[in-house]
Amino acid sequence: MISHSYDELLKSKHRLAMLLFFFLNSATALFSMVYPPEKATSTPAPLVIIFVLCCAGLVFSFFSKKNYSAHLNVCSIIIGLFWAWLIALRFQEIGEVDKNYLLVSLLSIFFISAIALSDNFLAFCLHAVPATLCVVFLDDFQHVGRILFTVSLPLIGLWLHHLMLRRSDEFTRRMLANLYSEREKFSDLSMLDPLTGLYNRRGLQNKLETLFSQASGHYVMLLDIDHFKAYNDNYGHSMGDQALVRVSAAIRDAVRSRDVVVRYGGEEFLVLMSNVQQEHAVRMAERIQNKVLGLNIPHLFNAEVSTHVTVSAGLAALEDGNFIHALGQADVSLYNAKNSGRNKIFYAWEATEKPQTLSEEKLA
Numbered sequence: 461m462i463s464h465s466y467d468e469l470l471k472s473k474h475r476l477a478m479l480l481f482f483f484l485n486s487a488t489a490l491f492s493m494v495y496p497p498e499k500a501t502s503t504p505a506p507l508v509i510i511f512v513l514c515c516a517g518l519v520f521s522f523f524s525k526k527n528y529s530a531h532l533n534v535c536s537i538i539i540g541l542f543w544a545w546l547i548a549l550r551f552q553e554i555g556e557v558d559k560n561y562l563l564v565s566l567l568s569i570f571f572i573s574a575i576a577l578s579d580n581f582l583a584f585c586l587h588a589v590p591a592t593l594c595v596v597f598l599d600d601f602q603h604v605g606r607i608l609f610t611v612s613l614p615l616i617g618l619w620l621h622h623l624m625l626r627r628s629d630e631f632t633r634r635m636l637a638n639l640y641s642e643r644e645k646f647s648d649l650s651m652l653d654p655l656t657g658l659y660n661r662r663g664l665q666n667k668l669e670t671l672f673s674q675a676s677g678h679y680v681m682l683l684d685i686d687h688f689k690a691y692n693d694n695y696g697h698s699m700g701d702q703a704l705v706r707v708s709a710a711i712r713d714a715v716r717s718r719d720v721v722v723r724y725g726g727e728e729f730l731v732l733m734s735n736v737q738q739e740h741a742v743r744m745a746e747r748i749q750n751k752v753l754g755l756n757i758p759h760l761f762n763a764e765v766s767t768h769v770t771v772s773a774g775l776a777a778l779e780d781g782n783f784i785h786a787l788g789q790a791d792v793s794l795y796n797a798k799n800s801g802r803n804k805i806f807y808a809w810e811a812t813e814k815p816q817t818l819s820e821e822k823l824a
């Protein structure tokens with residue numbers, strides 16, 4: 461996004477250069493019309509054409525929403541040719557009287573180019589070269605070396621300036637790209653739980669924003685590891701962490717890639733199943749329960765439930781985009797599953813609570 465705005469910034473810079481180019485050319489042409497050189501008797505056509513063209517370009521570029529700076533090179537050569545034509549006409553008229561006319565004209569053109577086109581080396585050359593060649597011809601090649609030397613100095617300076625600008629432009633772009641990739645990396649990391657690699661609540665929030673633009677048929681499932689405090693107390697916190705990691709992986713493994721799995725609390729998980737029918741949601745919930753039990757993580761303190769780690773769960777439909785309501789229903793179902801003996805799934809839509817219980821014998 462920033463690199464996009466940086467491009468916008470460059471575009472507006474080029475647009476300003478174009479406006480400045482038209483302004484300086486029209487102002488110089490106007491000045492030349494109002495204060496013509498001594499002995500000049502007429503207003504030559506190219507002078508009027510430059511003035512009209514540049515005023516039109518100025519107004520058009522100012523009010524147009526489009527950016528025409530890509531056409532700066534074409535404008536430069538056209539205006540440059542008209543200046544050369546003007547110098548030729550005026551020289552015929554006053555050349556013999558005012559010997560400095562050629563030099564002054566050339567400097568004026570270079571002045572406009574240097575100010576307005578310092579960022580665009582090609583446009584600079586296209587604007588200044590016709591007048592330079594014209595002056596060399598009109599001077600009968602008498603001072604070619606001197607003129608070329610005078611012209612080449614600003615050209616070399618401008619070329620170096622152009623090179624430096626390009627380098628700093630590339631550097632800025634690279635830096636912006638790095639900044640953005642770092643920012644995206646940190647933003648992604650901030651949505652993940654460091655222990656399990658699952659989404660955290662922030663990640664869930666982010667996913668919910670995109671989920672509601674999709675079709676309906678979403679389900680929310682809350683899961684909680686049974687008697688995990690007892691597990692921690694007896695096997696140690698580090699074993700508890702390992703169990704959490706394995707259970708997380710089992711849950712992730714049991715659902716589809718499009719489903720969102722969140723570590724919702726310490727030993728509590730949330731699964732957001734999207735675009736799924738009720739029977740498939742139920743089957744996925746059962747699969748999760750099976751996978752966790754299938755891990756065979758010993759838990760001898762899972763009082764009267766099992767000798768291994770188990771989970772209890774509550775499943776609710778997410779209707780009308782009301783996530784909070786669905787979460788509340790899933791929570792109540794989970795609470796009921798816990799109260800009715802654990803290692804069970806309770807479904808929010810079932811009036812009569814018909815829990816799905818899983819025994820280790822059933823698994824085998």
Ligand SMILES: Nc1nc2c(ncn2[C@@H]2O[C@H](COP(=O)(O)OP(=O)(O)OP(=O)(O)O)[C@@H](O)[C@H]2O)c(=O)[nH]1
Nearest residue numbers: 684685686687688689690692697698700701726727
């Ligand atoms: N090892 C480990 N334990 C955690 C982590 N987060 C929470 N816990 C533990 O999870 C346990 C949750 O215990 P309780 O809320 O009492 O629930 P429970 O013992 O699982 O009992 P029921 O949910 O009723 O079956 C606490 O002992 C927390 O310390 C964690 O990141 N690592």
